[in-house]
Amino acid sequence: MITRMVPRLLKHICLRFVTNLFPAPHMPPSLTDALAEPAALTPPVPVGQRFRGRLNYDRAKCIGCRLCLRVCPANATDYIPEEKKILIHNDRCCFCAQCTEICPVKCLTMSGDCMISSYARKESVVTDTGPVQTDVKA
Amino acid sequence: MSTTYKVPIGPVHVGLKEPVTAWLELDGERIVGARVRPGAIHRGIEFMARERNPIQVIYLSERICGICSFSHVLCFIRAIEDLAGMTVPVRGQYIRTLVLELERVHSHLLWAGVACYTIGFDSAFHLGMQLRERVMDILELLTGNRVNYGVATFGGVRWDVTPELAKAMREMIRYYRREFTPFRDIVMDDPIAHARMRGVGVLTGEEAVRYSATGPTARASGLRIDLRKSSPYEAYGDIPVEPIVPQDHFGAARGDVLDRFAVRVMEVYQSLDVLEKVLDGLPEGPYAAEANLNKVLASLKKAEGTGWGIIEAPRGDDTHVVHLKGGDENVYWWKVRAPTYANAVSWPLMFRGNELADAPLIINSIDPCISCMERMMVTDGRGDPRVVTRAELLERCRRKTFDMMGRRA
Numbered sequence: 411m412i413t414r415m416v417p418r419l420l421k422h423i424c425l426r427f428v429t430n431l432f433p434a435p436h437m438p439p440s441l442t443d444a445l446a447e448p449a450a451l452t453p454p455v456p457v458g459q460r461f462r463g464r465l466n467y468d469r470a471k472c473i474g475c476r477l478c479l480r481v482c483p484a485n486a487t488d489y490i491p492e493e494k495k496i497l498i499h500n501d502r503c504c505f506c507a508q509c510t511e512i513c514p515v516k517c518l519t520m521s522g523d524c525m526i527s528s529y530a531r532k533e534s535v536v537t538d539t540g541p542v543q544t545d546v547k548a
Numbered sequence: 549m550s551t552t553y554k555v556p557i558g559p560v561h562v563g564l565k566e567p568v569t570a571w572l573e574l575d576g577e578r579i580v581g582a583r584v585r586p587g588a589i590h591r592g593i594e595f596m597a598r599e600r601n602p603i604q605v606i607y608l609s610e611r612i613c614g615i616c617s618f619s620h621v622l623c624f625i626r627a628i629e630d631l632a633g634m635t636v637p638v639r640g641q642y643i644r645t646l647v648l649e650l651e652r653v654h655s656h657l658l659w660a661g662v663a664c665y666t667i668g669f670d671s672a673f674h675l676g677m678q679l680r681e682r683v684m685d686i687l688e689l690l691t692g693n694r695v696n697y698g699v700a701t702f703g704g705v706r707w708d709v710t711p712e713l714a715k716a717m718r719e720m721i722r723y724y725r726r727e728f729t730p731f732r733d734i735v736m737d738d739p740i741a742h743a744r745m746r747g748v749g750v751l752t753g754e755e756a757v758r759y760s761a762t763g764p765t766a767r768a769s770g771l772r773i774d775l776r777k778s779s780p781y782e783a784y785g786d787i788p789v790e791p792i793v794p795q796d797h798f799g800a801a802r803g804d805v806l807d808r809f810a811v812r813v814m815e816v817y818q819s820l821d822v823l824e825k826v827l828d829g830l831p832e833g834p835y836a837a838e839a840n841l842n843k844v845l846a847s848l849k850k851a852e853g854t855g856w857g858i859i860e861a862p863r864g865d866d867t868h869v870v871h872l873k874g875g876d877e878n879v880y881w882w883k884v885r886a887p888t889y890a891n892a893v894s895w896p897l898m899f900r901g902n903e904l905a906d907a908p909l910i911i912n913s914i915d916p917c918i919s920c921m922e923r924m925m926v927t928d929g930r931g932d933p934r935v936v937t938r939a940e941l942l943e944r945c946r947r948k949t950f951d952m953m954g955r956r957a
Contacts, residue, residue: 414734415671460692460707481841483600483607506607506698511706512841 430455457522462505465498469538471517472496478509478518481543500534501525550575555904559588563666563908565586566918570895570911574904582899584892586798589918590925594882601877602628602702602848602870603841609694609868612884613920614648615658618651619861620884620920623868626781628702630873631855632848638783640704640835645783646717646826647690647699648859649819653724654683655862656812656819659915663809664735666909667744672735679724679731686720689713702844704836714827721820732813736806745806749898749910752803759894762887763864764815765914767793768808775860787825792818807915812915863887863915886920 433451438444444451457463474494479487486502487509489495510518519542528534553574559567567588573581593612597605609624610617622644629636636644661676684694690713691697699705709717751761766773774791776784789807792814794801800809831832838844852874858867864887873880900912920944936944 414730414737418675418730418734419671458688460689462692462698468615477842480601480845481603483604504607504696505693507692508603508607508698508841 454524455530457524461522461524462507464500464521465503465509465536466519466521466525466539466542467496467498467536468517468519468541469495471515471541473515473517475514475536477512477514481508481512498536500536501528501530501531552580557907557911558906561908564911565662566916568892568911568916568918570899570907572899572904572907576907577903577908578900579899579904582896586892586918586922587925588922590922591919594884595924597879597882599878600881602872603845604907605879605882606701607696607698608697609884613886613917614695615655615917616651616863616866616920617696618647618700619859619866620868620886621697622648622782623857623859623861623866624870625700625702625854625884626857626859627868627870628848628857628872629855630857631678631853631870632702632851634703634847635837636704636782636833637834637837639708639833640837641782642826642830643705643709643835644700645787646698646709646823647687647705648782649822649826650683650687650690652819652862653816653823654680655915656816657683659812660731660735660809661743661911663805663912664741664911666912667741669735669738669741672738672741674733675731677732679727679786682720682723686713686717689716701836702848703838704834706836708835709830714830717823717827721824722819724816728816736810736813739777742806744906744909745804745809748800748902748906749805749808750803750911751894751898753801755897756803756895759897760890761864761894761914762890763860763862764808764811765864765891765894767791768801768811769803770795775858775865779858781859783826783829786829787822789818789822805909808913845877848872850874861887863917865892884920884923886917886923887912888917888921891924892916892921911915 431452432454434444435452472495474489474496476489478496481488483506484502486499486504486505487496488499490497505520507520510516510520526534555574556569556883557572558564558569569585571585572579572868593608597608600608606621609620614618626858628634657676657680661673661680664670664676665673674884687697688694690709691699691707699707751765751769753770756766756771761769762773768794772791772793774789775781776789777791792811794807794810797814798807798810853874854868854869854871856867858865860866866887867885869883871880871882895911895914898913899907902910
């Protein structure tokens with residue numbers, strides 16, 4: 411049966427393949443082994459200008475004012491009273507960038523890092539990423 | 549001899565996107581009675597809000613719904629601005645309108661695709677999903693995220709529309725004007741889609757009034773209701789919006805699923821027109837009233853009172869009522885009424901006389917968002933959900949009002 415859909419579908423045969431086969435075109439025999447070699451994986455689609463990824467935290471710059479704790483909707487930031495610094499639980503972060511906005515010394519910035527899924531909860535805690543050179547400005 | 553059978557659709561069912569149970573009473577294949585029983589996805593967001601300050605609750609309200617997240621955020625923010633007497637710069641209002649309309653385009657396209665999928669028209673579903681990608685890309689360019697944009701704040705918005713973004717949006721509008729019409733024709737001229745949707749799930753105009761349907765569901769039944777016209781907010785005061793009703797475009801309003809489809813399709817074109825007008829009239833100036841969040845927090849801590857926010861979400865009227873107590877930083881109480889709540893009560897009417905195979909289509913036809921809708925849950929303390937009668941609910945509601953009046957006095 412010729413319907414309006416047929417020419418549409420024929421047109422789609424000539425179109426470019428749009429899906430990014432991430433992280434691999436086919437399921438590898440062992441996913442754990444494949445993930446251990448990031449170079450062999452298909453890179454993700456580049457993120458946009460205003461993308462908000464994992465938080466960068468410049469520990470030396472932090473003055474311990476605790477304003478980020480006040481605005482964080484997900485309670486992702488913890489205060490360490492002995493050191494007057496914070497640490498960020500990335501698994502709880504909802505990437506709203508509210509803490510980067512309120513930070514008076516701008517020691518918190520959003521990075522473009524989006525590959526942050528992990529099985530290890532403790533590894534995704536950010537304590538210090540050093541001074542930021544190229545940050546993705548929100 | 550007639551024997552009726554009770555068949556549940558849900559809470560987990562391939563035809564449903566979210567858990568809700570519809571107990572259908574069947575005589576053969578025909579539905580003779582229906583009972584809708586929600587209660588499977590209550591999350592207690594209002595309770596969580598009571599230990600958070602309004603800035604934190606912005607991001608909580610965003611998570612009430614994934615598809616119309618900006619509507620809920622804006623509704624909450626408007627309620628807070630209402631009680632605190634904040635003003636929003638004109639550019640901020642225009643950008644809010646822009647995001648609202650972008651969200652409407654993406655919500656309606658998603659729904660149109662899912663409706664095709666529900667009737668088994670998978671090629672049109674994929675076409676709809678492909679069309680939707682463009683507006684998602686624009687939302688990502690503007691806000692950084694595909695859903696849960698985090699773009700609104702008290703007294704304005706957080707990110708500006710740059711000239712490059714405006715250019716990309718105009719390009720998107722041209723793309724939709726070109727590519728959306730084939731999709732509409734494919735579905736609306738298809739004899740099978742017609743046969744599946746015409747005359748199914750009828751809700752007449754009088755019933756829509758009586759059961760207080762809202763949004764596209766009410767408009768498909770022929771009611772000219774649209775908050776963007778009757779109570780303009782943000783930039784809708786400058787940009788007139790006429791409610792889209794099927795009798796203007798197709799002769800008569802039948803209130804069936806095809807009318808609901810047609811209304812949403814026409815609203816996509818309307819949203820494109822509104823987007824173009826917003827981009828044309830985007831005024832210069834600041835886009836947020838107060839950039840210092842500490843000042844915003846301090847002023848909200850002092851604010852006291854009850855604020856209302858009512859807007860036209862893609863699915864209907866969304867209402868938020870918030871109460872803040874002076875000197876208390878956190879939200880004191882917060883009431884959300886999502887559009888699905890108003891529309892879901894007409895489900896039993898829509899089911900009458902239809903076949904069992906149409907039940908998922910009818911459920912999907914109001915564009916339900918069950919997790920938006922489920923705002924309260926009653927249990928007997930042992931964890932068993934229980935039904936509250938209307939009289940009991942009214943009594944409890946009055947008692948709570950009196951309690952609060954006593955507390956406030």
